[in-house]
Amino acid sequence: MTDTTTSSAYDADKVIAIDGPAGSGKSSVSKAVARRLGFGYLDTGAAYRALAWYVLERGGDTADADAVRAAASDLPLRQRLDPDDRRVLVGGTDVTAAIREPRVSAAVSGVARVPEVRVQVNEMFRAVVADAEYPAVVVEGRDITTVVAPDAPVRILLTAAPEVRAARRAGELAGQDAAAVAEALHRRDASDSAVVDFLHAAPGVDVVDSTELDLPQTIDAVLAVIRRRRDADKEPHHG
Ligand SMILES: Nc1ncnc2c1ncn2[C@@H]1O[C@H](COP(=O)(O)OP(=O)(O)OP(=O)(O)O)[C@@H](O)[C@H]1O
Numbered sequence: 001m002t003d004t005t006t007s008s009a010y011d012a013d014k015v016i017a018i019d020g021p022a023g024s025g026k027s028s029v030s031k032a033v034a035r036r037l038g039f040g041y042l043d044t045g046a047a048y049r050a051l052a053w054y055v056l057e058r059g060g061d062t063a064d065a066d067a068v069r070a071a072a073s074d075l076p077l078r079q080r081l082d083p084d085d086r087r088v089l090v091g092g093t094d095v096t097a098a099i100r101e102p103r104v105s106a107a108v109s110g111v112a113r114v115p116e117v118r119v120q121v122n123e124m125f126r127a128v129v130a131d132a133e134y135p136a137v138v139v140e141g142r143d144i145t146t147v148v149a150p151d152a153p154v155r156i157l158l159t160a161a162p163e164v165r166a167a168r169r170a171g172e173l174a175g176q177d178a179a180a181v182a183e184a185l186h187r188r189d190a191s192d193s194a195v196v197d198f199l200h201a202a203p204g205v206d207v208v209d210s211t212e213l214d215l216p217q218t219i220d221a222v223l224a225v226i227r228r229r230r231d232a233d234k235e236p237h238h239g
């Protein structure tokens with residue numbers, strides 16, 4: 001995996017942590033929030049997806065933990081924090097579109113289930129935040145509020161009813177069978193939630209449920225949580 005040596009110290013105060021299940025709107029909302037506030041944006045799922053793509057590219061199977069560990073040890077991943085630049089590169093290959101293909105979505109939970117790989121990618125995410133040339137970074141994934149940045153001043157669980165998430169994802173993947181899209185999304189959530197809990201908010205984590213909200217309303221709801229938490233941090237503490 002890319003070099004994680006960092007010149008600056010990791011500071012959890014720089015993180016806006018957002019977790020949630022598949023299709024809950026994490027990427028769309030986090031990107032918009034980062035743009036609005038002039039922050040960086042880190043899509044941690046893209047790193048897991050790039051690793052799954054790399055395993056498959058080498059002819060491996062993500063159910064094989066040894067193959068996953070071997071691929072993780074030399075994954076030449078490049079990803080920027082600019083919310084307007086979503087490119088993901090593995091070596092010289094632009095995998096931005098490939099990592100969203102159903103074959104990668106179906107394989108990615110295999111890499112996410114290898115504990116050493118999770119430790120390794122989490123170190124990489126913290127190093128990226130430490131070196132970020134932004135005042136803060138919106139980091140989204142599944143275990144950001146609980147494992148990667150449990151001390152972040154703003155931690156949000158973004159949820160929506162399963163059928164709403166499935167319908168939104170099916171809307172994106174026009175032409176694909178809606179029932180199959182929903183089934184794949186729920187299967188991935190079931191597999192991922194056996195590894196980390198992103199279905200229940202940990203203590204101190206704010207929940208934003210977008211089931212009844214459209215995208216702009218959800219972005220506003222997340223911005224309101226950020227404002228409230230950051231204002232509360234500025235108030236003098238008594239006692
Ligand atoms: N509140 C909302 N109302 C309507 N559509 C939404 C809302 N939030 C997100 N969407 C749409 O739902 C789709 C899924 O959102 P997005 O890709 O951001 O989810 P995600 O949580 O990052 O998913 P994944 O974890 O699978 O990558 C997108 O097409 C997005 O525009």
Ligand SMILES: Nc1ccn([C@@H]2O[C@H](COP(=O)(O)O)[C@@H](O)[C@H]2O)c(=O)n1
Nearest residue numbers: 044045046048108109112141142143192
């Ligand atoms: N913090 C994270 C982020 C992602 N994963 C795994 O990656 C998959 C793809 O994530 P998306 O956000 O792009 O859907 C996801 O299904 C998990 O398997 C993770 O484990 N932890």
